[in-house]
Amino acid sequence: MLIGVPREIKNHEYRVGLTPGAARELISHGHQVIVETNAGSGIGFGDDQYSAAGATIVAGAEEIFARADMVVKVKEPQPVECKMLRPGQVLFTYLHLAPDPQQTALLIESGATCIAYETVTDSRGGLPLLxxxxxxxxxxxxxxxxxxxxxxxxxxxxxxxxxxxxxxxxxxxxxxxxxxxxxxxxxxxxxxxxxxxxxxxxxxxxxxxxxxxxxxxxxxxxxxxxxxxxxxxxxxxxxxxxxxxxxxxxxxxxxxxxxxxxxxxxxxxxxxxxxxxxxxxxxxxxxxxxxxxxxxxxxNMPGGVARTSTIALNNATLPFAVALANKGARQALQDDKHLRNGLNIHAGQVTYEPVATALDYDYTPAEQALQTT
Missing domain, CATH: 3.40.50.720 (NAD(P)-binding Rossmann-like Domain)
Structure with a gap:
């Protein structure tokens, strides 16, 4: 799988979706990682560190979104990013859709598979990525x-x-x-x-x-x-x-x-x-x-201590990112009910009930959406 890491563009957001170490882990599983230039430079993760880990540095977000099978971010995509997503592409990031009708509409329109960190669960009923x-x-x-x-x-x-x-x-x-x-x-x-x-x-x-x-x-x-x-x-x-x-x-x-x-x-x-x-x-x-x-x-309070936050977040998200890359999104989601709970939008369907309820969309259970599209 080709995994893309764009630079975050939200105000004063310096976190990054993958650390160089996380990129190296994915590459060790046989995947390719492309990283937008200076994506981690604000917190001391320079392009040279990503290159040393085996990632490829690219000039802009447009190339990340155009080439990547899975885009790994931190913050919810901004409108310009939502419009670069495409059907079949996987977005793995925080989304917080319930209070954000614009983002929700754009993600539905994109046709992408959108997995929200904040609704992935664990066996104890916790939210391990939040x-x-x-x-x-x-x-x-x-x-x-x-x-x-x-x-x-x-x-x-x-x-x-x-x-x-x-x-x-x-x-x-x-x-x-x-x-x-x-x-x-x-x-x-x-x-x-x-x-x-x-x-x-x-x-x-x-x-x-x-x-x-x-x-x-x-x-x-x-x-x-x-x-x-x-x-x-x-x-x-x-x-x-x-x-x-x-x-x-x-x-x-x-x-x-x-x-x-x-x-x-x-x-x-x-x-x-x-x-x-x-x-x-x-x-x-x-x-x-x-x-x-x-x-x-x-x-984005944790963005104020972006280095600590990025490392802590990657510690939690990396096993799921590896599973998505190794198995492909559909299989990984079907195999792991806790990861499947993170699926908020898939192929134009709202697959997380609280979001559908909050924004008055039809709700399609994730299992059904994955089987029929």
Missing amino acids: APMSEVAGRMSIQAAAHHLEKAQGGSGVLLGGVPGVAPGKVLIIGGGVVGTNAAKMAVGLGADVTLLDRSLTRLRELDDVFHNSIKTAYSSVDAIDYYSAHADVIIGGVLIPGAAAPKLLRKHHLAAMREGSVVVDVAIDQGGCFETSRTTTHQDPTYVVDGIVHYCVA
């Missing part, structure tokens, strides 16, 4: 919040860890999954006063055992969000419904009860955001203010 970036984003969310609490950044001037004689800042984390757990680790490490909300009592018990008395846990309800948000200096939104649009849990009226200059970080923004007042921002212009509350809603 987890590494959720770990990064959860940890970064506290870094971002602490920075933007500074008065010069528009914040309230609160130090999350406090100092002797001054109480620490209060952090509210909504969602006890991978994002929320990693945010809690960082917040506890800074010495913050941390409360975490979740709707799973089993998960709350697990977190209580992990963190002992260093965080407070509470069942997530309308009443709990009302109460804890009013007292928070920072709110982290880490709610996820796999492949579907995130529910809006923090509403505009909650902002009025918060101290001016408090910070909210919506890590669910890739799936449309879990705060009513959220809108997508970039690393170049990461925040805006609504009713005196600083909003940080960067859609």
